[in-house]
Amino acid sequence: MNKFWVSFLLVLMFIVSACGAQPKAEDKGPAQEAKTGTITYQSENGPIEVPANPQRVVVLSSFAGNVMALHVNLVGVDSWSKMNPRFRDGLKDVAEVSEENVEKIIELNPDLIIGLSSTKNLDKLKQIAPTVTFTYGKVDYLTQHIEIGKLLNKEKEAREWVEDFKLRAQEAGKEIRAKIGENATVSVIENFDKQLYVFGDNWGRGTEILYQEMKLKMPEKVKEMALKEGYYALSLEVLPQFAGDYLIFSKNSDADNAFTQTNTYKNIPAVKNNRVFEANAKEFYFNDPVTLEYQLSFFIEHFLGKK
The missing domain is CATH 3.40.50.1980 (Nitrogenase molybdenum iron protein domain)
Structure with a gap:
């Protein structure tokens, strides 16, 4: 092989390698860029910056099951969730916390806190990590799950589950009414x-x-x-x-x-x-x-x- 072909192949290999390592500009969507950064969630109280990929979530309300269903890691949950037999396996290594014990929440080093609008000590909690609250019953139960999906940067997964669940529940309802x-x-x-x-x-x-x-x-x-x-x-x-x-x-x-x-x-x-x-x-x-x-x-x- 002469010097021209050797040089040509080396240049070609360099170009292919560079293309493979450099994603196209149009492929860099917000979700990809945000994986290690933050996203803006439009909460009841206005926009709030939250982790795009939360790793240490504390739930101080009845939303632990929503977070579990979206496969996001929990480090602390309320006592009602902790005593739920359906949650036992998923929460066996998760601490029981309360809005009253701020010090324990600090020890867990959360990167996101989820609570109700009636949760106590919100000012203190917001100093620990981004804190998002929901008013129970303000939206219907399935929309609530979609909202938590948006908060956790998993809206697509939340919407897919909601649509599938509605179909299955409604079909079962038809059978039950017929019976x-x-x-x-x-x-x-x-x-x-x-x-x-x-x-x-x-x-x-x-x-x-x-x-x-x-x-x-x-x-x-x-x-x-x-x-x-x-x-x-x-x-x-x-x-x-x-x-x-x-x-x-x-x-x-x-x-x-x-x-x-x-x-x-x-x-x-x-x-x-x-x-x-x-x-x-x-x-x-x-x-x-x-x-x-x-x-x-x-x-x-x-x-x-x-x-």
């Missing part, structure tokens, strides 16, 4: 701290799935008293007025459940007809993707006999 009847009613009750509650259509406990996606009917009394606020505290004596043809009982096993042994409870038609579906309240509280997937499978199993 139990279009006019059959469903109530969701819970016992907590010696008090009975009934729930509307946006307060966790599977209510979003039952009423919003599956279009199952709510008893008129529940609609009247619980729909606006999301929940309603009631006495055992009036429970029969709020009980639907089917009863979802979000049960706290460590609470006083003696009311289930009373004649008032036993004579409720749903109870007499074996149409009470008991769920572990600690697994049923939230409306994040991890919990929603469990709730959907629970309803499919209990209403349709499918697993």
Whole structure:
């Protein structure tokens, strides 16, 4: 091989190598540039700079399951999330924190803090890391997940899950209505701290799935008293007025459940007809993707006999 071809090949190899190492200008999208930098999230309180790829997230509210579903690392969560059996494996190495114990949060060295608009010590928390809060119920439960997806720079993944979940929940709803009847009613009750509650259509406990996606009917009394606020505290004596043809009982096993042994409870038609579906309240509280997937499978199993 003469000197011309040797020189030509060397120059060609240099050009190919340079092209391979140098991405095209049009390929440098914001997400690629931001991987190790920041993005601007449009929060309720205005724009805020947050990590584009957060590595140490602290959640001081009911959004731990949203973060888990988007596969973002958590270093601290609230006590309610920590006690959730559905979250146990995913949170086994994650610290329990509270808005009251700012020092412990500092020790965790978070790069992002997520809370509610009612979270205490927000001024102190904002000095530790970018802190984003949400007002519970300001947007619907699925839009909430998309917002957290935007915050974590994972909007695409969040939207894909939302669309898929809506389709599956709505299809299951069609099957359930076909089986139990279009006019059959469903109530969701819970016992907590010696008090009975009934729930509307946006307060966790599977209510979003039952009423919003599956279009199952709510008893008129529940609609009247619980729909606006999301929940309603009631006495055992009036429970029969709020009980639907089917009863979802979000049960706290460590609470006083003696009311289930009373004649008032036993004579409720749903109870007499074996149409009470008991769920572990600690697994049923939230409306994040991890919990929603469990709730959907629970309803499919209990209403349709499918697993």
